[in-house]
Amino acid sequence: MSRWEKLEKKPAPMFTEAFGALTGIRVLLNGSVVAAPFAATMLSDFGAEVIALERPKTKGDPARHQMPQVWEGDAHISGAWAQNARNKLSFALETNFKKVPESKEIFFSLIKECDVWIENIVWIEKLGLTDEMLLKVNPKLIICHVSGFGTPGFGGETQYLNRACYDPLAQAESGWCLLQGFPDKPPYYAQQYIGDYLSGMFAVNGILMALCHVEKTGKGQVVDATLVESFMRVMDDNFVLWDQESIQKQRQGVKQLTYQPAGIFETKDGKFINLGTYGKGPYEKVMKAFGFDLDKYSYEAAGGSAEALQSLEGKELDQMFADYFISHTADEAIEVLLENKLGAAVIKDCQDVMGEKHWQERGDWVTYHDQTLDKDIVAFGFAPKLSETPGKVWRGAPRLGQDMEAIMTRLLDYTPEEIEAMRGKGIID
Numbered sequence: 001m002s003r004w005e006k007l008e009k010k011p012a013p014m015f016t017e018a019f020g021a022l023t024g025i026r027v028l029l030n031g032s033v034v035a036a037p038f039a040a041t042m043l044s045d046f047g048a049e050v051i052a053l054e055r056p057k058t059k060g061d062p063a064r065h066q067m068p069q070v071w072e073g074d075a076h077i078s079g080a081w082a083q084n085a086r087n088k089l090s091f092a093l094e095t096n097f098k099k100v101p102e103s104k105e106i107f108f109s110l111i112k113e114c115d116v117w118i119e120n121i122v123w124i125e126k127l128g129l130t131d132e133m134l135l136k137v138n139p140k141l142i143i144c145h146v147s148g149f150g151t152p153g154f155g156g157e158t159q160y161l162n163r164a165c166y167d168p169l170a171q172a173e174s175g176w177c178l179l180q181g182f183p184d185k186p187p188y189y190a191q192q193y194i195g196d197y198l199s200g201m202f203a204v205n206g207i208l209m210a211l212c213h214v215e216k217t218g219k220g221q222v223v224d225a226t227l228v229e230s231f232m233r234v235m236d237d238n239f240v241l242w243d244q245e246s247i248q249k250q251r252q253g254v255k256q257l258t259y260q261p262a263g264i265f266e267t268k269d270g271k272f273i274n275l276g277t278y279g280k281g282p283y284e285k286v287m288k289a290f291g292f293d294l295d296k297y298s299y300e301a302a303g304g305s306a307e308a309l310q311s312l313e314g315k316e317l318d319q320m321f322a323d324y325f326i327s328h329t330a331d332e333a334i335e336v337l338l339e340n341k342l343g344a345a346v347i348k349d350c351q352d353v354m355g356e357k358h359w360q361e362r363g364d365w366v367t368y369h370d371q372t373l374d375k376d377i378v379a380f381g382f383a384p385k386l387s388e389t390p391g392k393v394w395r396g397a398p399r400l401g402q403d404m405e406a407i408m409t410r411l412l413d414y415t416p417e418e419i420e421a422m423r424g425k426g427i428i429d
Contacts, residue, residue, distance in 0.1 A: 002108070015403065020392060051089045051110065056428065086397050090401055122148075165227055
């Protein structure tokens with residue numbers, strides 16, 4: 001009988017504080033950089049106990065080394081790591097089980113002790129693993145794969161399943177990228193790994209549904225979240241319009257083609273305001289607020305259709321809005337807009353956002369102690385907000401392997417002598 005077979009499942013939390021709606025859930029993470037780790041972070045922010053496996057010979061998750069870095073003396077870490085690796089335990093373990101088979105026993109022990117396994121390592125068969133194998137170890141296990149194009153258990157062509165994928169590639173493959181940019185220029189892709197975060201959220205959604213199923217039936221299952229399909233799911237009306245009317249939407253820049261005022265306008269002080277008023281009622285409201293002639297520039301004549309926007313009145317009106325904003329500061333313009341309850345916002349930078357009293361009063365900025373820098377940092381807090389089981393940061397992002405010994409001894413029942421005997425063999429260091 002293998003060592004892992006003798007283990008009795010120990011309740012969570014064992015290492016983290018008890019808080020949040022997901023307290024009692026233990027998650028094992030085999031993932032790096034963004035999508036899968038973000039899914040695990042969202043779970044940990046609301047009480048799940050997350051053990052993140054990191055390969056010691058690669059110096060851990062590449063996200064640790066992403067540029068730019070935050071420095072404190074000689075210590076440094078990426079801002080992304082400090083924000084997204086909080087509330088996790090770091091376990092240094094070589095997970096190429098074909099090269100280091102001794103690691104497999106430890107891994108199976110962890111699988112038996114966890115409720116959820118999240119991975120984005122791609123092609124787990126290369127490590128000598130299958131879903132079926134892990135579900136035999138732990139029949140209640142929820143397996144969540146996060147990938148670009150999917151895993152074989154849910155169908156698809158082999159050439160697609162075997163493709164590497166990054167966020168910009170997913171934007172291209174899904175049709176999303178075609179809609180980004182200006183009509184007279186090539187498409188561009190949205191910044192800040194939006195697809196990685198989006199697929200991470202879809203992964204969380206699938207995991208939570210699977211947890212509900214386990215509670216009812218005691219049976220685990222596999223969740224398959226992909227970057228490409230996540231973009232496809234939020235493409236709004238695009239696929240229906242193509243199927244039914246052969247309409248292929250195209251990029252239109254920051255201006256709407258069928259109604260105004262809508263778009264980004266520069267202000268006197270060099271800032272920008274995004275203004276959007278859709279429909280006849282809001283149109284007439286904004287015209288009155290600005291003191292523009294509603295008889296001459298009626299909604300039908302100047303604001304409510306592609307033809308109206310291209311008319312003489314429509315073009316004159318667009319220039320009138322541009323002239324107004326360039327002759328007023330952003331504060332002056334936004335005051336008029338907000339007083340009249342119009343849809344508009346100043347395009348802000350980080351200093352603007354973090355200094356906004358509204359978000360401060362909602363508790364969106366949290367301070368916690370980063371383990372690598374050994375200093376307090378400020379980061380974004382929690383979304384969504386929960387009234388009875390709010391999110392919490394119980395500690396900052398861990399150092400590589402910081403929790404390995406504690407997990408080995410307390411959760412997996414290894415002795416200090418057994419751990420010491422593994423050192424220097426490429427298993428845990």
